[in-house]
Amino acid sequence: MASEQHNAQRRTPVTIHDVARDAGVSVGTVSKALNDRGQLRPDTRARVRATAAILGFLPNELAQSLHRKRSFTVGIITSDRFGRFSIPLLEGIEDALDPARIAVFLCKPTDDLELERRHVDSLLAKRVDGIIVTSRRTDPRRPLDLGGASLPVVYAYAQSEDPAAACLLPDDEGGGALAGAHFARLGRRRIAHITGPERFAAVRERRVGLARALADAGLVLDDQLVLSGSWSEEWGREAAERLLDIGRPFDAIFCGSDQIARGVADTLRDRGVHVPEDLAIVGYDNWEIVAAATRPPLTTIDPCLDELGRLAATRLLGMIDANDGQRAAATRVPCRLVVRASCGGGAE
C-alpha cells in the first residue's frame, strides 16, 4: 500500500482532451474557447475556461509550434565567453523579447567554428524563429553558417563579413568624439589617450573620433601621447607612469576602458597628481562597479549595450514578422557620456 506514493511518479501534464472531457465538449471547442476564436456561446466559453483553470491546463507549446510553424523562440550564440559585455546585452535582448512572449535559447559560448556549427544545427532543429549572434569584439567575423537554411540573423555587438548582414554596433567613433568634445568644452588642450590593443577595430575607431572632435575644436591629437597596450588595469598604471615620465605636457587622458582608467587614476594618486584639477580623465564602458568606485568616480563613455541589445532584438522581431530576407545594414548605436567627478565641471 505504501508503494503507490513511494515513487513520487511524475504526473503527466493535462491536455486539451482532459479539458474537453471534463467540460463535456470537443477538443476543437476547447481550443476555440481558450483562444477567443470561432462562434461559441458565452456560457460555453466560460465553462470551458473554468474547467481549464481548475485543471491547470497549459497548452503544449511543442504541439502549438508544430502547427503554427513558428516556435516563438530565438537562439543566442556568442563567440566568446560570457562576460561583462554579454550581460547588459542579454538584458536588453530579453527586455525586448519578453513582451513579445519569445523565449531565448542560450548557447554555451565558444569560438570554435565547428562547435558553433553544431549549436546552429541544434537551434535549427529546434526551429527557432531567429538567431542573435554576439561577441566580445566588434571586428568582422565569419558569417554564421546556416548550412542552407534561411532564417533571420542579427549580429549584436558583432559584425559579419557579409555586408548585407544585420549588424548592431556601438558607435565607437562617436564615443571617442564624445570624450574629445567633453575635454574641449572644459578647456583642456592637450589630450593623452591610453587604450587597448591596436588590432581592435574599436581602438582605432575611438581614436579617430577623438581626433575628429579635437580637430573640430581646433586642437590636435598628439601621437606621442597615444599609448596602445592591453585592456587591463595594470596597463593603465604602467602607461600613466610612462606618460608622466616623458615630460610632454598634457591636461587630460582619454582611457580605452574603465579598468585602464582605474589604473591610471591609482597611479596619478600615487604620484600626487590631482584629478581633476591637474588632469581630467574620461573612461570607457561605464562599468558602474569600477567607474563609481574609482577615486574620483569616473566620467566615462557608456556604450549603451542594453539599448543595443534591445534594438537587436527588435530588429530581429521585425525580420521575423516581415518574413522578408535580410534587408539589412550595419547600424551604429550612439554612446552616452556619463559625467561623474573625474573631469570636474559636472554641469553640462
Next chain:
Amino acid sequence: MASEQHNAQRRTPVTIHDVARDAGVSVGTVSKALNDRGQLRPDTRARVRATAAILGFLPNELAQSLHRKRSFTVGIITSDRFGRFSIPLLEGIEDALDPARIAVFLCKPTDDLELERRHVDSLLAKRVDGIIVTSRRTDPRRPLDLGGASLPVVYAYAQSEDPAAACLLPDDEGGGALAGAHFARLGRRRIAHITGPERFAAVRERRVGLARALADAGLVLDDQLVLSGSWSEEWGREAAERLLDIGRPFDAIFCGSDQIARGVADTLRDRGVHVPEDLAIVGYDNWEIVAAATRPPLTTIDPCLDELGRLAATRLLGMIDANDGQRAAATRVPCRLVVRASCGGGAE
C-alpha cells in the same frame, strides 16, 4: 519574372517526407535509417543517410519532443539580475548540460513573484524537463510555485524554504574557516573581519567558520575587530580607516568580498601600511579581474561557482532520468583558497 526571387522567401525546412521521397523509401524507413533502429539493409541505410545529408535534413525537435514526451530542454530562472555570480554559475551549468545535448531556456531575471509565476508557466508550457533556480543570495527563498505540475527543480546558489528541495550552496562556513586556517598557518594572531550586511546568511556563516578555524588554532576572534557594512569597495576603505583608528592591534584582515578587500588594500596603501608585511589580507569570491589587479594581488576564497553550477546541472539530470520525485537535500560545495600575494608566504 523578377518577382520570384524578389522576396527572399524563407525556405521551409526539409522534412522526413522529403528525404523519404528522394530516397525512394517510406518515412518510417528514413527514421529507422537515421536512428539506427529496425532491420534495414546496410545499403538502404546508407542511401537514406546520404539523401538526408544532401538535403541537409534536421529532424524537427518539436515533433520529436512531442512524441518522446521529453523536450531535452531545461529552464533557468533567476530571482536576481544577471551578474557576477550568475556568469560562472551559467558556465558550469552549460558545461554539464551541453554533453547531454540539453538546451537551456534563460528567463529574464526578476524578483517579482507574479512574474516568476509567469515564467514558470511559460517553461511548463514548453515542457522543459527540469528547472534550475538561481539567485544572488543564499538565504532561503519561497519554493518555486509549480502550480500543481510536478517536475524536477534544483536550486543553485539559492535555497528553498522547503527542506526537501534539492539545493546546492557554497560552503560559506568552510570558506571562512579556510581563511582563518590560512592566517593561523602563517602565524597571524589577531584577525580582523570586514564584511557585508549582517542580514546575509553568508556573512553569518563565514564568520562562524572563521571563528571556528581560529579556535582550532587556539586563537579567538575579537568582536571589536568585526565590522559589518555593505559589499562595496567604498565600505572596505571606510572600514579599514576605522580599524586603523581604534588602535586595537591586528595583523590580518579577512574581507567579505574581493571588492571590500580592494578598498581595504587601497586605504592601507594610502596610510603607508605594508601588505603583506604589516598586515595580511584575504578576500572572497576570487573575482579574477579585481583580485588580480589589486596591489598586492589578493589571496582569496573561491566559492567555485562554476563547479556548483556543474553539480546543480548534474543533479538535475539525475532527477530527470531517475523519474523519481525530489529525493534531495541541501548540499554544500566546498570553497578553495587561491593564494596570491596579499598574505605573503605563497608556499603552502
Next chain:
DNA sequence: AGCGCAACGGAAAAGCTTTTCCGTACGAGC
C-alpha cells in the same frame, strides 16, 4: 518444387493542438 522463416520495409497510430469544414438544431419569417 514447395514450404517456412528471416529480413526488410511500409502503413498507421500516437503525441497535442489548431483550423477548416460541416452538420445539426434552433429561431424567425412567411
Next chain:
DNA sequence: GCTCGTACGGAAAAGCTTTTCCGTTGCGCT
C-alpha cells in the same frame, strides 16, 4: 406549419516524427 438562415459545436486533417505491427519478398532447406 414549413423553410431558410444562423449560431453553435463536432469531426477531421495537418503539422512532423517515432514506433509498433504487418505484409511481402527472397532465400534456404527438404
